[in-house]
Amino acid sequence: LHYSIAVIPGDGIGPEVMDEGLKVLAALEEAHGGIRFTRDVMDWNCQYYLTHGRMMPENGLHTLKDYDLILLGAVGAPEVPDHVSVWELILPIRRAFQQYVNLRPVKLLKGLESPLRYKGHADLDFVVVRENTEGEYSNMGGRMHQGTPYEMAVQNNVFTRYGTERILKYAYALAEKRPKKSVTAATKSNGINHSMPFWDEIVKEISREHPDIQTNLYHIDALAAYFITRPETFDVVVASNLFGDILTDLGAAIVGGLGLAPSANINPERKYPSMFEPIHGSAPDIAGKGIANPIAQVWSLSMMMDHLDLPDASAVIMNAIEQVLQEGKVLTPDLGGKATTKEVGDELVRHIYLA
Numbered sequence: 041l042h043y044s045i046a047v048i049p050g051d052g053i054g055p056e057v058m059d060e061g062l063k064v065l066a067a068l069e070e071a072h073g074g075i076r077f078t079r080d081v082m083d084w085n086c087q088y089y090l091t092h093g094r095m096m097p098e099n100g101l102h103t104l105k106d107y108d109l110i111l112l113g114a115v116g117a118p119e120v121p122d123h124v125s126v127w128e129l130i131l132p133i134r135r136a137f138q139q140y141v142n143l144r145p146v147k148l149l150k151g152l153e154s155p156l157r158y159k160g161h162a163d164l165d166f167v168v169v170r171e172n173t174e175g176e177y178s179n180m181g182g183r184m185h186q187g188t189p190y191e192m193a194v195q196n197n198v199f200t201r202y203g204t205e206r207i208l209k210y211a212y213a214l215a216e217k218r219p220k221k222s223v224t225a226a227t228k229s230n231g232i233n234h235s236m237p238f239w240d241e242i243v244k245e246i247s248r249e250h251p252d253i254q255t256n257l258y259h260i261d262a263l264a265a266y267f268i269t270r271p272e273t274f275d276v277v278v279a280s281n282l283f284g285d286i287l288t289d290l291g292a293a294i295v296g297g298l299g300l301a302p303s304a305n306i307n308p309e310r311k312y313p314s315m316f317e318p319i320h321g322s323a324p325d326i327a328g329k330g331i332a333n334p335i336a337q338v339w340s341l342s343m344m345m346d347h348l349d350l351p352d353a354s355a356v357i358m359n360a361i362e363q364v365l366q367e368g369k370v371l372t373p374d375l376g377g378k379a380t381t382k383e384v385g386d387e388l389v390r391h392i393y394l395a
């Protein structure tokens with residue numbers, strides 16, 4: 041088995057956690073023969089932008105198209121506006137390659153305690169399916185009347201039937217494969233009175249095709265509260281682009297923080313490369329200190345193995361992560377430890393060889 045990966049370390053802690061991810065990948069190849077990955081590293085980041093005036097070369101997407109997989113660290117630097125770094129690199133990749141599913145597990149790993157100290161927290165294991173190509177992140181709108189008292193900004197939400205149906209179908213198909221048989225859809229149809237009632241109608245249509253799945257449709261504000269008060273009840277949570285983005289930082293917080301939370305940008309048809317990354321950003325507040333938690337990046341590699349239908353390789357990575365967490369000796373400061381990013385990476389590698 042041979043796969044090619046385009047590696048984009050990015051900015052800030054991105055390259056720091058990527059180094060450890062690539063170490064884990066190399067260990068996996070060596071210790072568990074049979075899988076080979078070639079990697080090409082792209083220097084597309086904010087430094088590239090400051091030099092070239094763009095986040096990636098003009099033919100960047102064309103270059104990426106020929107890879108099987110994309111591995112991303114994080115982008116964003118104080119010298120470049122965030123909407124530039126995100127809109128010129130991450131969002132074009134997600135859209136051009138129809139990575140319309142953003143999968144984000146919310147799972148309390150062995151060895152961790154939820155900050156909620158919730159009595160049912162052993163069951164804290166669900167997945168958020170975030171729509172990843174349209175919705176609130178539409179790029180449609182504009183600004184008017186600048187410099188006058190009537191200055192205004194308008195941003196349109198775009199929900200197409202095609203885009204909404206395909207994300208909901210994916211969510212229900214995923215729920216069919218999971219034990220709890222439940223889909224929770226985020227809405228806000230009381231306040232957002234065109235796009236969200238449309239979303240709700242399609243939820244009801246798709247739910248009728250899955251009579252064995254229990255459907256809950258909750259307003260996003262209430263749902264955010266339920267993430268805190270009864271997270272153990274969820275199985276598959278499906279949400280629009282913005283709602284899913286917000287819910288998953290919250291989801292990360294209830295299972296140990298952003299340093300642990302991975303994400304997969306999936307093109308389910310496998311026509312284009314899918315992209316794997318941590319949820320977190322470039323964390324300028326801790327960049328350069330060598331203390332970022334590399335586990336989110338490494339977990340994203342496990343999601344990559346799942347995408348490749350390599351469940352054994354995926355399990356080897358997850359077991360290594362859970363063993364390091366359970367031993368509790370080599371942890372970064374966000375988990376109360378004193379270890380560096382590299383020390384955690386080395387410890388993960390050691391467990392990969394032990395497996």
Ligand code: NAI
Nearest residue numbers: 114115116117122298299320321322323325326332333374
């Ligand atoms: P952030 O995720 O970078 O940081 C939020 C907080 O979490 C910070 O206190 C940070 O120190 C902590 N944190 C994040 N990852 C961590 C890790 N691995 N280990 C330990 N602590 C960690 O979000 P923020 O501060 O809103 O954004 C910073 C920059 O990152 C901005 O330029 C933003 O646009 C960009 N960004 C990029 C993303 C991407 O590349 N996919 C996603 C989110 C933000």
Ligand code: MG
Nearest residue numbers: 285286289319
């Ligand atoms: Mg986010």
